[in-house]
Amino acid sequence: MITIIVAIAENGAIGYKNELLYRISADLKRFKALTTGHTVLMGRKTFLSLPKGALPNRRNVVLTRDSSIQFEGAETFTSIDSVLASVREDEQLFIIGGAEIYKQTMAIADKLEVTLVHDVPSEADAYFPEITDEWKEVNREDFNSEESPAYSFITYSR
Template identity: 40%
Template sequence: MTEARIIIVVAMAENGVIGRDGDMPWKLSTDLKRFKALTMGKPLVMGRKTFEAVGGKPLPGRPHVIVSRGPKIDMPGVETQASLQAALERAKVIAHASGVDEVCIAGGGEIYRQALPLCDELHVTHVEAVIDGDTVFPAIDPALFELVEEAAFPAGEKDSYPTRYAVYRRRAAA
């Protein structure tokens, strides 16, 4: 089996905002269902603050590797690593052992910033709105990432905004 690909999964507003006050500044039930389908069975790497923001317990069906320089998080289905690099190495081992070919990075802002140069693909939910927030996703450089898939979704019954789901693949080095 080849080494697991690194996938960033993120929802961001038109102005790059991904969070406000430690939470997501929108409700997107449709996107959460897509996130679950995309990440199910795959190792999920995230920072400690993001882990706490999603409830401080692992999302079902996905092994979690949490990046934290603080105390180890001691619960089933969760491992703690002191750096993103160590977390990715551990997540790749878990992916290989689980027979999956992707490791998913789920935030937050600092983890995304560090992971962007390392990732193979971006799965981006573009929230069709300009939203106030305190955490942003770095700009996606079209010289580095090519848009390979895109679909628009109207706001569903439990969604604050319409969205556009896009997949960007890292371009081959010239």
């Protein structure tokens, strides 16, 4: 099972200057609950944006085209195919960004776990690809919040 997990603003934006646009505590908790005990795949830039480095209690896999790069607590791979070849059949793979990695893995994902943030940020430089009609919404929960814009947890499958 390959799941893309992402927080997206209403205009498709997901980041600015190699940082997240929103820090919504319920979203961060959900991210942790869904991914803990499993494998997280990310691009080098997203790995470098993590405030405390590798995510604990998860197999951290980082994509870079520079085969000499190594990161503490993470395995590095130079292609998506080589990552897939290293994943066991019973392993759950969560693709956690960023924009470049989402774009290249939409075609191989089985599921999307989207946090849709009901806001348009004033500045952004990283965007999620279009969620086309082949994706069906299978679950949705809507939330209001005092500390952040309203948001929805939406699950899509093919």
